[in-house]
Amino acid sequence: MKTALSLAALLLAATPAAFAQSASPTGGRDYQEDVYVTPYWTRMPVIEAIGRANMQVAPNRASFSVTYLETDKKADEAMKLAVQRGKISYDAIKKIAGDKAIVTSSVSVQPYYEQYRDKDGNKVENDRADKVAGYEARVSLNVLVEDVAIAGKARAGALALGPESSTALSTYLEATTEMNRAAYEAAVKDGAARAKATAEAASTKLGKLLAVQEGGGPCLGRWSTNSGSDDSYYRDEMAYAAAPPPPPPAPVASGMVGRQQVTISQADIDALDLPSDNRKQTISSSVCMIYAAGN
Structure with a gap:
């Protein structure tokens, strides 16, 4: 079976110009169109996996x-x-x-x-x-x-x-730093297992790890009204306790x-x-x- 993971090529082909100029009849200023911001790793075949973890912990407050x-x-x-x-x-x-x-x-x-x-x-x-x-x-x-x-x-x-x-x-419950870290480590292990399962199901090889982003993703790209230089990410928030x-x-x-x-x-x-x-x-x-x- 041929690898069906060349998402980078599809994304690059579908990406519009970073800026679209348009002059209004009254001579108004230019405006920006929405663009799809893609990281560097989408220029090659990649596998994206979202790792998840849920830990059951007794309340502490x-x-x-x-x-x-x-x-x-x-x-x-x-x-x-x-x-x-x-x-x-x-x-x-x-x-x-x-x-x-x-x-x-x-x-x-x-x-x-x-x-x-x-x-x-x-x-x-x-x-x-x-x-x-x-x-x-x-x-x-x-x-x-x-x-x-x-x-x-x-x-x-x-x-x-x-x-x-x-x-x-x-x-x-107010989660401690240690609880937060344990849940994160479990999520990373789950993501690695999912990526391996994806590669096996798609009859391709799993290469080296390129990036890990904490949060729910996606990390292949997103729509933005800014130019393609915006590198912000979404983050999960956790509470802390004694x-x-x-x-x-x-x-x-x-x-x-x-x-x-x-x-x-x-x-x-x-x-x-x-x-x-x-x-x-x-x-x-x-x-x-x-x-x-x-x-």
């Missing part, structure tokens, strides 16, 4: 949030109570997860009003400034844990203080909420540490590889 509400006749007292609970929760989270827990906090306060019944008997708030019944303060902690193994215990420490609302524990941390310190937190002493014990944390399975995440990589073909 977790997040959750909790909110504590307190009320009082005075706004500042309501805020103090809510903040005190938030601080104790923060201490418990940090003693469990250490520097692997990144906690951001917020506080807000709003009034609530006296109520009266309308003519239909429905309770209605009287939202006049002189009818304020008290104030509700809200402290929220948003927590990112950089080690999934201790995320459940960190959330249990926050739950032990009885937040008025909380979110689910969410897990996800290595697993050492075991956390012994968890314990306590403090005053108003006049009451509040303590979070290890037993409280163990009782509220809900188990959950972490679904594996996918890291993908791809490369475009060019081999010489033929005798």
Whole structure:
């Protein structure tokens, strides 16, 4: 069977002139036509192979949030109570997860009003400034844990203080440099195997490797509005992450909420540490590889 891989000759024959000049009836300026930009290796028979790799990796990040509400006749007292609970929760989270827990906090306060019944008997708030019944303060902690193994215990420490609302524990993946490199190496091996299979199926010889371009390709050429000197390539982007941390310190937190002493014990944390399975995440990589073909 004759080699059917002389793509370079077809591409060069089909390539239009780099610039097409046209003068408008009003004497306007020249314009550029789209041209097909081809690399140097398309002047010979080549084989293009796209290598792909998908790696299944366990998630390495977790997040959750909790909110504590307190009320009082005075706004500042309501805020103090809510903040005190938030601080104790923060201490418990940090003693469990250490520097692997990144906690951001917020506080807000709003009034609530006296109520009266309308003519239909429905309770209605009287939202006049002189009818304020008290104030509700809200402290929220948003927590990112950089080690999934201790995320459940960190959330249990926050739950032990009885937040008025909380979110689910969410897990996800931020790929490390090592994960990224492993996926890339697997993609290169896959591309080499595909190129070999292509040569065998086309009854031709696989020559030397001419180019490897990270990304999904194609790397034989592309349409461009610039002249043929543009050498830009498409790239895949990957995220990065940190290595697993050492075991956390012994968890314990306590403090005053108003006049009451509040303590979070290890037993409280163990009782509220809900188990959950972490679904594996996918890291993908791809490369475009060019081999010489033929005798």
